[in-house]
Amino acid sequence: MNLLIELLAFAVAIGVLVVVHEYGHYSVARLCGVKVLRFSIGFGKPLFQWVSPKTGTEWTIAALPLGGYVKMLDERETGGAPIPAEALPHAFNRQSVWRRFAIVAAGPVANFLLAIVLFALVFATGVTEPAAVVAAPTPNTPAALAGFDGGETIVAVRAENAGESERVRSWSDLRWKLLGAAFDHKRVVLSAKDAHGTSDFQLDLRGVTEKDVDDDFMSRLGFEPGGGKLTVAGVQPGSAAQKAGLAVGDRLRAINGIPTDNATAFIAYVKSHAGTPVTLQVERGGQALGKLEDVRIxxxxxxxxxxxxxIGRIGAELATQVPSIDVRYGPVESLQLGARRTWDLAVYSVRMFGRMIVGEASLKNLSGPVTIADYAGKSARLGPSAFLSFLALVSISLGVLNLLPIPVLDGGHLLYYLVEAVTGKVVSDRWQLVFQRAGLACIVALSAIALFNDLARLIHF
Known part of the structure; x- marks a missing residue:
């Protein structure tokens, strides 16, 4: 059943993204007076065809759905057959360089616009996210060095000695703000509330490297969602947890006197105490706060x-229930935030790709269709907001990828047109063929790396 959901979600995601991308090309081509011969979703054998009586465009759905294309009238692609004189003004190659530039750029731009709309929908309809409450950080991490003890709620962030404070609404919001600061190697000031009021914490991100910026980014900084309930969800037979008397439903309040409300920090502490007795403070049977039992394990x-x-293990399955918050914005603010999130993600993607090229970031960050399908299914099961956010993320990635100055991609053609605009001369067919072969080799190499990463994630090697 999960496989069916993944395949269906993947098909919907790819279908929507391809249609939007190609419709960007199509719509601007029509505005520029270029005749569009075919609008195809997929490649290979046509499964469905329909010719518009108004425009003469052939609309096609083909057998291989991984992509699509818009075929325009072009003297270079007629196989030597002449084009009627009255149709020549509508040929793509007869358009000015800036019109051709606009037509080609319209595909990636459409992907960015789609992302803005999708993010705006998510922000406007509201989404439930973990609150920006931090757990007790691991010693010597940037969060611990900044002075966080755990239990603080981060409410704002600003650059050190500059700029206005930006409100932090949720854990996801906090992550994005720290991610941007880490890329710029900044020191930031975090304003956080606790039982004693509001305090400022200086967080030094200058030592964060590009290799640290991954899925575990917040954990590397020492930040984990906190303020929740850490409970025992299962006990393995014969384990240390069973021998100590831990039972399903027990709430873990502290370990060796250190408050704990986060599974990651608790597991890390247990791992570092292999064979060493530790004392757990456990709340049982819904007892009121203060009526705790000490369990030696x-x-x-x-x-x-x-x-x-x-490493140490106790053989208990843990569940963390963190406090959550409903994040919702007005229509105008949603569009503004959607545009900002799209811009931030696009810049992040470009910078990450650039650092992969120069070796400052791992090529393991590249993902292929298997990973995309996996995340499509997972996000679809989480609900509409998660799936729309995933769709926006992939749309941005598609837009950025197509703008890379690699021949055979939109960005390669845009580079040709920029050269033509500056020099006044069209790049020769000979050089275009050379660049096209090089670009194709780049795409094949990137695809192979992405597929390898997909397989590596599947079999965990």
Whole structure:
């Protein structure tokens, strides 16, 4: 069933993105007076065809749905057959360089506009997200060095000694703001509330490298969602947890006197205490705060397959219920935030790709169709907001990818037109063929790396 959901979500995502991208080309071509011969969704054998009596455009759905194209009237693609004189003004190659530039750029631009609309819908309809409450940070992480103890709610962020404070509404909002500051290697000031009032914390992000900017970015900084309930969801037979008397439903309040409300920090502490007794403060049976039991437990020493080192395990499955917040904006603010989020993600994608080229970021960040299908299915199961956000993210990635100055992509053609605009001369067919072969080699290499990463994630090697 999960596979069916993934395939269906993937098909919907790719279908929507391809239609929007190609319709961008189509609509601007029509505005410029260019005749569009075919609008195809997919490649290969046509499954469905329809010719518009008004425009003469052939609308096609083909067998291979991974892509699409818009075929325009062009003297270079007629196979030597002449074009009637009355149709020549409507040929793509007869248009001015700036009209051709606009037609080609319209595809990626349409993807960015789609992302703005999708993000705006998410912001306007509202989404439930974890609140920006931090758990007790791991020692010596940037969060710990900034002075966070755990339990603080971050409400604003600003650059050190400059700029106005930006409101932090949720954990996701906090992550994006810190991500931007980390890329710029800045020190920022975080305003946070706790039981004693509001305090400022200086967070130093200058030591964060590009390799640190991944899915574990917040954890590397020492930030984990906190303020929630950490409970035992399961106990393995014969484990240290069972021997100590832990039971499903027990709420873990502290470990060796350190308050705990986050599974990640709790597991890290247990791992570092293999064979060493620790004392858990446990709340049972819905007892009121203050009526706690002390449970002494000795984490069993086991070999970690990833590092080869001995780590501690207690054999308990944990569940964290963190406080959440409903984030909702007005129509105008939603569009503004949608445009800003799209811009931030596009810039982030370009910078990340550039750092992968120069070796400052791992090529493991590239993902292919398998990973996209996996995330499409996961986001679809989470609900409309998650799926729309995923769709916006992939739309931005598609737009950025197509703007890369690689021949065979839209960006390669735009580069040709810029050269033509500056020099007044069209790039020769000979050089276009050379660049096209090089560009095709780049695309094949990138696709191979992305597919390898997909397979590596599937089989975990």
């Amino acid at each position: 000795v984490p069993q020493s086991q070999r970690d397959d990833a590092t080869g080192q001995q």
